[in-house]
Amino acid sequence: MADDRLSVIFGALADPTRRAILGRLADGEATVTELTAPFSISMPAISRHLKVLERAGLIARSRSGQRLSSTLRAAPLQEATEWMERYRRFWDASFDRLDAHLRQAEPGREAD
Amino acid sequence: MADDRLSVIFGALADPTRRAILGRLADGEATVTELTAPFSISMPAISRHLKVLERAGLIARSRSGQRLSSTLRAAPLQEATEWMERYRRFWDASFDRLDAHLRQAEPGREAD
């Protein structure tokens, strides 16, 4: 995967296990053991998913004794959303001028 | 990559070349040749990027004679955005109740 910021963020979100982990963390911080429990994969596998999420800035980790807790950090989701905003006009009801431009560019085709 | 819908969408967005292609298509449809021009990679490589985008529903393709045009389809971005909405409260100013819950879950830690 490319190592630019958005690629790292989208890449982190491109895995259902990692998205499920974020879902769990929305209910509050959790240890690696707790995050492993709901899944049928090994702890080392979860450990590496957490590293991917951490690299993307989607979680922060803090040790308290033996336990290593992960906390959700949603700022990167905002970055991702902001990137997508650029395309919002393509799915919005207010399609207007641009829609016209596209139709004109290939007159024979209708939007599906 | 997992083949569930969101993974396919996020996976498609996790590559800078593919995001650049979407950026180009925001200005109107384009042929494979036109999409290849700005990059230093081969046409077969672009062709496969387009397949990935098509699988994600991010582009639609239509042949008109020899030319095979790609058009932006932003609906999947809306799906992705809707998934992220679930986490909006974590980056929003209106942090309120949830923020309190998180602080309580690990009293010794402050949000960064």
Next chain:
DNA sequence: CCATTACTTAACCATTCTGTTAATTAATGA
């Protein structure tokens, strides 16, 4: 028809990803 243009498919290669099990490190607590 036949050369050219537009694009895809095939075959290959290197790298990265996701999982495994086994070994290691670090902190606790009896």
Next chain:
DNA sequence: TCATTAATTAACAGAATGGTTAAGTAATGG
């Protein structure tokens, strides 16, 4: 101090990714 618990690191395997060049397919136009 030493066994236990929590988690990471190491070493490995298989599949997926992203690029290449070469070959194949399809439409055009002279």
